[in-house]
Amino acid sequence: MPVVYVNIFLAFIVSLVGLLIYRSHLMSSLLCLEGMMLSLFVMLTVTVLNNHFTLANMAPIILLVFAACEAALGLSLLVMVSNTYGTDYVQNLNLLQC
Amino acid sequence: MNLFTSSIIMTLLMLTMPIILTSASTHKNKSYPQYVKTTVSYAFMISTIPMVMFLYSGQEVIISNWHWMTIQTLKLTLSFKLDYFSVIFMPVALFVTWSIMEFSIWYMHTDLNINHFFKYLLMFLITMMILVTANNLLQLFIGWEGVGIMSFLLIGWWYGRADANTAALQAVLYNRIGDVGFIMAMAWFLLNTNAWDFQQIFAIEHENLNIPLAGLLLAATGKSAQFGLHPWLPSAMEGPTPVSALLHSSTMVVAGVFLLIRFYPLMEHNKTIQTATLCLGAMTTLFTAACALTQNDIKKIIAFSTSSQLGLMIVTIGINQPHLAFLHICTHAFFKAMLFMCSGSIIHSLNDEQDIRKMGGLFKALPLTTTALIIGVLALTGMPFLTGFYSKDLIIETANTSYTNAWALLTTLVATSMTAAYSTRIVFFVLLGQPRFNPVIIINENNPLLINSIKRLLLGSIFAGYLIFHNITPTTIPQMTMPCYLKMMALAVTMLGFILALELNSTTQTLKLDYPQNPFKFSIQLGYFPIIIHRLLPMMSLSMSQKMASMLLDTTWLENVLPKSISYFQMKSSITVSNQKGLIKLYFLSFMITLILSFFVLNFHE
Numbered sequence: 001m002p003v004v005y006v007n008i009f010l011a012f013i014v015s016l017v018g019l020l021i022y023r024s025h026l027m028s029s030l031l032c033l034e035g036m037m038l039s040l041f042v043m044l045t046v047t048v049l050n051n052h053f054t055l056a057n058m059a060p061i062i063l064l065v066f067a068a069c070e071a072a073l074g075l076s077l078l079v080m081v082s083n084t085y086g087t088d089y090v091q092n093l094n095l096l097q098c
Numbered sequence: 099m100n101l102f103t104s105s106i107i108m109t110l111l112m113l114t115m116p117i118i119l120t121s122a123s124t125h126k127n128k129s130y131p132q133y134v135k136t137t138v139s140y141a142f143m144i145s146t147i148p149m150v151m152f153l154y155s156g157q158e159v160i161i162s163n164w165h166w167m168t169i170q171t172l173k174l175t176l177s178f179k180l181d182y183f184s185v186i187f188m189p190v191a192l193f194v195t196w197s198i199m200e201f202s203i204w205y206m207h208t209d210l211n212i213n214h215f216f217k218y219l220l221m222f223l224i225t226m227m228i229l230v231t232a233n234n235l236l237q238l239f240i241g242w243e244g245v246g247i248m249s250f251l252l253i254g255w256w257y258g259r260a261d262a263n264t265a266a267l268q269a270v271l272y273n274r275i276g277d278v279g280f281i282m283a284m285a286w287f288l289l290n291t292n293a294w295d296f297q298q299i300f301a302i303e304h305e306n307l308n309i310p311l312a313g314l315l316l317a318a319t320g321k322s323a324q325f326g327l328h329p330w331l332p333s334a335m336e337g338p339t340p341v342s343a344l345l346h347s348s349t350m351v352v353a354g355v356f357l358l359i360r361f362y363p364l365m366e367h368n369k370t371i372q373t374a375t376l377c378l379g380a381m382t383t384l385f386t387a388a389c390a391l392t393q394n395d396i397k398k399i400i401a402f403s404t405s406s407q408l409g410l411m412i413v414t415i416g417i418n419q420p421h422l423a424f425l426h427i428c429t430h431a432f433f434k435a436m437l438f439m440c441s442g443s444i445i446h447s448l449n450d451e452q453d454i455r456k457m458g459g460l461f462k463a464l465p466l467t468t469t470a471l472i473i474g475v476l477a478l479t480g481m482p483f484l485t486g487f488y489s490k491d492l493i494i495e496t497a498n499t500s501y502t503n504a505w506a507l508l509t510t511l512v513a514t515s516m517t518a519a520y521s522t523r524i525v526f527f528v529l530l531g532q533p534r535f536n537p538v539i540i541i542n543e544n545n546p547l548l549i550n551s552i553k554r555l556l557l558g559s560i561f562a563g564y565l566i567f568h569n570i571t572p573t574t575i576p577q578m579t580m581p582c583y584l585k586m587m588a589l590a591v592t593m594l595g596f597i598l599a600l601e602l603n604s605t606t607q608t609l610k611l612d613y614p615q616n617p618f619k620f621s622i623q624l625g626y627f628p629i630i631i632h633r634l635l636p637m638m639s640l641s642m643s644q645k646m647a648s649m650l651l652d653t654t655w656l657e658n659v660l661p662k663s664i665s666y667f668q669m670k671s672s673i674t675v676s677n678q679k680g681l682i683k684l685y686f687l688s689f690m691i692t693l694i695l696s697f698f699v700l701n702f703h704e
Contacts, residue, residue, distance in 0.1 A: 017690065019686070
């Protein structure tokens with residue numbers, strides 16, 4: 001396996017760990033989500049270009065579109081939480097406790 | 099002959115003069131009350147002419163003036179029936195009204211609307227005369243409703259007082275229930291005898307008269323405050339004392355008894371209605387006499403006494419003696435009106451104090467009032483050879499020797515002894531003992547208006563019984579022979595009541611405080627009848643309707659069934675089903691640990 005794949009895969013793992021382990025701000029997990037999307041985009045582009053996979057030349061762009069939608073969703077949820085509490089601290093989301 | 103009809107017409111016309119002349123603004127004059135009083139006194143004197151003529155010749159007259167209309171086969175006219183009953187009642191009523199009007203000039207002289215008051219009293223008198231002299235049922239109904247309306251207006255004279263308005267409304271409502279019976283009788287007579295004239299009704303032979311006579315009995319129950327429709331009479335004491343003296347003792351409340359007396363040819367042969375009348379009257383007289391034993395307001399005691407005497411009159415009709423009942427009406431008017439006027443004099447002298455627990459020691463302070471009160475009390479209980487004796491003793495004797503219901507007879511005797519008991523209570527608390535009122539008041543009965551009116555009725559209370567009884571035409575033969583104990587029965591029970599009451603009242607001076615027992619509570623709360631009928635039924639129906647309208651329809655059906663039940667169900671089920679606790683970081687951490695563990699398990703399996 002070429003070394004560049006290992007590099008990009010490692011970037012993905014670091015972003016994943018950052019998504020799952022964060023202290024208080026919800027924004028940091030959304031940023032790590034963007035990082036994951038970026039590393040996936042790069043890995044897909046490198047694979048398609050190296051293997052001359054011409055029919056899949058569309059795939060990175062489509063991935064980018066979907067990543068943008070998902071980022072918008074995540075941001076809107078963040079804004080809703082921030083409207084209620086003023087901050088985006090994750091310890092505010094404890095209302096489901098009955 | 100001509101003098102008879104012309105003097106009656108003159109009497110009736112004279113009474114209407116002060117009302118007709120309101121267009122000439124004589125009613126704003128300051129001496130309008132005196133004018134009305136002298137009008138009534140002249141009307142009294144003129145009406146004695148027909149009475150004397152009737153007593154001398156025994157001739158009855160019917161005046162039929164004016165044909166109003168004919169509705170298919172019913173002829174409605176304006177006609178006056180001047181027979182034994184109306185010709186003797188008219189002078190009596192006018193005499194009592196004359197004295198009461200003179201008294202009320204004194205009683206109401208600080209009232210700014212005294213002219214208005216006299217106009218109302220005069221209108222009441224006119225409608226009463228219409229009732230008494232009516233020859234057909236329509237005219238009688240006009241008089242009947244008229245006295246009801248004037249009673250309403252006069253009871254609520256001090257309309258700023260909430261209790262007075264309530265009492266006036268109560269009077270109208272109870273009278274209305276009686277009017278239903280009257281209209282039922284009118285409808286029956288119209289359908290079955292095609293006339294509202296007394297002559298035609300009495301001439302036709304009927305089969306079963308239960309329905310109209312029951313209707314007339316209901317009308318008498320409403321107007322004369324018999325048991326079942328009686329609470330309005332004690333409440334009517336909210337009106338001024340002249341109103342109580344005129345309406346609710348002598349004149350208006352006897353209208354029901356008068357109606358039954360008028361229909362005596364129909365009632366003679368109907369045993370069912372006679373028994374019903376007898377039992378109703380006996381129940382009334384016992385119940386109201388029992389309620390009078392513990393009242394503390396002097397006017398209420400006298401009101402219950404009126405109610406008890408009305409029950410006695412109804413009992414007399416029940417044993418088929420209408421002429422005796424009529425005699426009792428005439429004699430009762432004198433001393434009852436005088437009792438009310440004495441109580442008015444006492445109330446005014448003690449600065450508007452009506453509670454007998456706060457009176458006392460008036461024996462020397464108000465000599466004429468004391469005399470009149472004691473003589474009125476003795477006449478009421480039937481002391482021999484005063485006015486009440488001639489009617490009341492005769493009634494008790496006739497009841498004792500007639501073939502009648504033993505229970506009704508027994509209750510009438512018990513009520514007679516109770517009459518003596520509460521009369522002794524009035525005398526004891528008001529007149530005897532040490533004074534219990536505020537010492538800083540002026541007790542003065544020195545006004546000629548007051549003195550003359552009370553004196554006139556005093557002479558009437560003493561002599562009128564003798565004069566009336568010895569001059570009227572004998573109608574039914576009284577029972578001449580009876581055992582000695584029966585003859586003395588009325589006197590004996592009265593004496594028993596007097597002595598018992600005197601003993602009990604004397605012992606009240608040396609008692610320690612005792613909490614009231616059940617019979618006392620029964621008596622002073624009027625047998626719980628007003629509480630149950632006036633409050634329980636309306637409260638139940640109102641609360642039921644409110645619960646139905648707001649809780650059942652609005653809240654339950656419109657709100658709760660679909661919308662709120664769905665949301666409530668969803669909330670409860672989501673709480674039950676979900677066990678999320680919002681611990682996001684914990685969930686993310688466990689996800690990552692799962693990933694790492696799965697990586698290690700899947701890669702390093704050997």
